[in-house]
Amino acid sequence: MTDATGASTAPAVEAVHTSKRFGATTALHDVSLAIAPGSTHALVGRNGAGKSTLVSLLTGLQGPDSGAVAFDGRPAPPVSDRAAWRSRVACVFQRSTIIPDLSVAENLFLNRQGDLVRWGALRRRAARLLEEYAVDVDPAARAGDLGVEQRQLVEIARALSQGARFIILDEPTARLDATAIDRLFGRLRALSATGVTMLFISHHLQEVYAVCDTVTVLRDARHVLTAPVADVDHDALVAAMTGEAVGLTAVEPRPPVAAGTPVALRLSGLTLRDSYTSIDVDVRAGEIVGVTGSGSSGKVALAETVGGLRRATAGTVTVAGRPVPPGSVPAALAAGIGLVPQDRHREGLVPLLSVAENATLPIAASFGPLGYVSPGRRTATARAFIDRYDIRTSGPSAPVSSLSGGNAQKVVLARALSASPSVLVLINPTAGVDVRSKESLLGAVRTAAGDGTAVLMVSDELDDLRHCDRVLVMFHGRVVAALPAGWSDTEVVAAVEGVSQ
Known part of the structure; x- marks a missing residue:
């Protein structure tokens, strides 16, 4: 698909009528998702809604039982072709995949350093990559000594260095404080401005409004809603996730604890x-x-x-x-x-x-x-x-x-x-x-x-x-x-x- 100028109008990534079963359990039922190039798209839903299963299909860890996945309008590679998948998509999980006992440079080029490793050259390549994505980390540092925020940024840099222009961020702020979250969001906006496409998964709905353009809601393994974030208020989003209206910030006051209580x-x-x-x-x-x-x-x-x-x-x-x-x-x-x-x-x-x-x-x-x-x-x-x-x-x-x-x-x-x-x-x-x-x-x-x-x-x-x-x-x-x-x-x-x- 192209527009009048010949530029592609196909989604950066698309799942079309995808379903997945595990024995008697339907983990995903006829779910479609289209993410525009350069956008930050939120995926939300309760635990068990099907988010993890959809991510497994979008990253090639599993194939759908029915339906299809495509990148830039072209069919996804076979599940067995891991190199092809890594060049298309990467996932930064809540639990880091960085190997703590290796250096930052070794993690960045893991399984890509060649048969004969020239350590000086490897560190220089790593330094250039980190500088390109404004990651202030010593390439020679032990990865296990990095903070959570630094490990996430190293994972993002590693993904981009493999050619992936679509990144899935799974609960990226779960272990960050407010200042680090602000810095991460600033980097995500900068990446989006360069054309990187992101799928942002979070249980913190205020983050969806802070950083995302579009939101998709899954509930009970089915697609419920896709809409611009600006068009869906907080209560409507929660209602879509739960199937009922709820007021999450309304807290029933507790009776005061008596001053003489032990x-x-x-x-x-x-x-x-x-x-x-x-x-x-x-x-x-x-x-x-x-x-x-x-x-x-x-x-x-x-x-x-x-x-x-x-x-x-x-x-x-x-x-x-x-x-x-x-x-x-x-x-x-x-x-x-x-x-x-x-x-x-x-x-x-x-x-x-x-x-x-x-x-x-x-x-x-x-x-x-x-x-x-x-x-x-x-x-x-x-x-x-x-x-x-x-x-x-x-x-x-x-x-x-x-x-x-x-x-x-x-x-x-x-x-x-x-x-x-x-x-x-x-x-x-x-x-x-x-x-x-x-x-x-x-x-x-x-x-x-x-x-x-x-x-x-x-x-x-x-x-x-x-x-x-x-x-x-x-x-x-x-x-x-x-x-x-x-x-x-x-x-x-x-x-x-x-x-x-």
Whole structure:
């Protein structure tokens, strides 16, 4: 297809009536998508809507059962021709594909460095490539020492160097702070201006409005909507994703925690070298305290210290007045601390185990004497958790690796609450999950607090923090603001960025 000047008018990438089944499950049903050259096109939908399956078709990881994929009006190459696919499309995943023990230069030209590697020449080629795309990274640096933002930019540069002019960005901001997100969006706009086409996948709808031209919504494996972003307001977009009207930012106020309520969690002079200094925080039973800040604020390290993943260099953590031995997850569990870690894949789940085994790990000893675990008792408990936390799964025996991101996170939360902890610590609990899963997760957190659990919730999401009784803002390792319920977005953002109001 060409216009009057002879220029191609074909979409940069197109999926035409594509369907995909896995056994009895329809993962994608008759979905079509056309992305204009040089545009940034959003793909949104709840977990399980079909986004990942569509991405697998657009990247050639799988072929459709019916329908077709095309690039610039020409049929996609065979699935077996990986080199041809790499020259057309690249995907920057939420979980980095950079190999940490190799240098930046080696990652950029992995499997393309030739039989005889001339290291000086390789680093010079890498330096030119990084300069071309304004990536300020040392080519000789160990990739594992890079920050999340730098790794993403290296992946984008690697993709473009292979000739790909279509890039899929899958939850690219999930682990970035506000400043890094702004920088990333600036780079995406610059790439778009040079003709690079992007498919942007995010659960954060405000990002869709900030950086995308067009949005496509999938729901229950089907195409629901494609429209210019400017023509779809927030409520309409959420309604398209969920099939019903919802108000995500409307949060029912919690009754205030009485001043005389016992302190469940106390942090006294807590310090971790190069992360945070002299943190003093009390969390009362039944109180939800939010903690936010930039990526360098120390907020995640603080939560990981309370959960036993890190050892403080000074100060104490006490639960119900009793000191918790530092740097030990078992000691934290024994003290009554439940933890939802930042990385559910690496720290929150055992992928080879079932939903039931993962959800009940802390209480497995209660299912039988002398180390024997009664399968029936474990299954019954797991079924109760599945119902309570609305975990969408085929059953307790299903492998946890088969779950969508939102449902996997619900399993992590179920496990953290399985032993009825007196303190619950959560780190970015709704990152990378769909809008309905967010509501389920935050509803479960509110229920736990209503039952008397003290909650310390670290989050970058304002919608998470709206559920808190107060929010602490960290900046460069210190608490710089304590905001009671009813704060404005401007107050939080200004404190996070270190801006006085």
